Amino acid sequence: MKFLRPLLLVALWLGLAASAAAEQTELRYQGWTGQVTFPELAEDLGYLAPVKLEWIGNTISGPQDIQTVVTGDIDFGGAFNGAVAKLIAAHAPIKPVIAYYGVDDTTWNGYFVRADSPIRSARDLIGKKVAVNTLGAHHEFMLREFLARGGLTPAEIQQVTLVVVPPVSGEQALRQGQVELTTLGGVLRDKALERGGIRKLFSDLDLYGNFSAGTYVLRDKFIKDNPATARRFVEATARAIEWARNSPPEEVRARFDRIIAQRKRNEDNSTIKYWKSTGVAGKGGLIADKELQVWIDWLVKDGVLKPGQLRAATLYTNEFNPYRTEAVGVAAK
Template sequence: MTTLFNLTRTTVRATTLLSILLIGAVILLAGCGQEETGGGNKSGSSAAKDGSKDTAASSATKDGSKDTAASSATKEDGKGASGAAEKEDGSGTAAAAAPAGGEPEVLELKYQGWTGSVTIAELAENLGYLAPIKLKWIGNTISGPQDIQAAATGDVDFGGAFNGAVVKLVASNAPITPVVSYYGTNDKRWNGFFVLEDSPIKTAKDLIGKKVGMNTLGAHGEIVLKNWLQKEGLTKNEIKDVTLVALPPVNLEQSLRGGQIDVAVIGDIVKDKALERGGIRSLASDYDLFGAFNAGTYVIRKEFIKENPNTTRKFVEGVAKAIEWLKETPVEESRALFEKIINERGRKEDASAVKYFKSSGVAGKGGLISDQDFQIWIDWLENEGQLEKGKLKPSEFYTNEFNPFFEKK
């Protein structure tokens, strides 16, 4: 009887020990599975698992208010939001984000378009270069500065603007990183200062007291115009007497011909369409002043890059490939595809201007960024007293790390 009792007690102890071990194993496995799920559900995702869409405030702070431009500010000591020092070769803080080849963390990117035209990002998606990532159009913009501000606050996942405007936003400690050039100026694509054929305006001095229309203030048109006026000998007070008026791009030509403005700053396909109708002439252009140059870059929030490095890499790769596709493809084929994209997306737009497309204007391979793309505008803003001298160094705030055409030195 005693032997049986001892045997039973031993069996119970063994059974109890086995149960404890099994329970421990289950807990351990459950913990591992939970960690993997949490790592895959990135906070920067554009769509929840139940399929519901994000609101424009998807990157807002927890109390629902949007981030301020300085929320993830780049430190003046040359360190980014991650605290890591920027690289001298222009690879930026994003350099150590993630190795190439990983699956995109986010499969939908919010963005703004431009009426009647196809952006380089939209072209990249159509060509399949962004797959499996999809773009989510949330509306149109007529302003580069507004577009990159929307990127800084998280209303969109990427935005693009003239590099001078990018410099000004970076200087305000906005948490953004320029990642790829997307438009430029060359002998085929340029912006000019146009007047009517019979206008008495012949020189820069003649603009004193006149109205100049452009798509937005504080960007390409304004900075290049003031640069020209300065080079032509106008004083700061005389330049102040030139009135700048912001108008939608599609209204600039009409406003010039109707006499509402004396000069129109227009470029690219809008310019070529206006020139075909005749009756206008150019006083000067950005190409006359600077030759060929990369004029604008796409920017992405530092936080988004940190949390979604593979998505960032895929986006930049797609844009870079689309830039090269445009260089290698007959212009007639490019125009036909642009018209097809516009007609099929159903935004009730006029696609007639795309037949004037000639070039993206991007210099260099795949939209690679260089220090000079920003330094020219940093120097000008410093001379104008709009930027503290020595505050910004280009290689400390942009990155080429995600561009497949980038070769480390």
């Protein structure tokens, strides 16, 4: 009998290894030109192995990214939490598993007018054009919140025209008078401020303070069929977020530069020197109820959702995040 126990343990280990081997170990995803995502950083740091990333192209739209997850063309994607909640409300079989971007004192999106613009308040935007990167995402929700707080009625808000403009063209569209207000964040914001001649009307930091704004999602079926891979993806991404949070910014920027140079996607890495922080509120990208509930409430107020149709606590999971037991006030689920 004394030899039987080791044999049983070996058999159990082999069985678990065989089960893990049957899972998908390549994750298809879309990247962002000139940027390094946290899953990409995780792979470079060696946290993701044996799982590998398979880049299939780039995107400039969070809603498009998560819709591509729903269609099965990629395995994970990320978007603003309002867009995630809206897609789940449409019965999309996806689940947020980790926060990946947000707003803090150095990482935020500003809404800018020309320095000589007469626009000083929300009401001044009635009849004006505003540049956003895509519809139904972070930039639109923040603008609508600013307008609502400024006392505009739903009918008046409808009179503010949204114009879809690639982020890199937002400053030019503003300066040339094609729009009266444009959204600028990160390097695009900093470069535009260096050139002068623009003025901040408001920012997402002004509206909500520090918060995680977007999450990566996986399909429900992917999680069911590939639990070990799902866990490794979240654990690795969480560790990468914490590495970036706790490393000197110059070290993070140097690593991003090297990753971009090595992947050879014919892209400009000049924006990396402006990277300042992760912007992620929760440790390791932990998701908090309030980061989804605030947008659910907005969708209810907007008539898109019925009261009680969605509850934030049921939409996401922190199950795979290695930092969930360390958090205070975050659901360890």
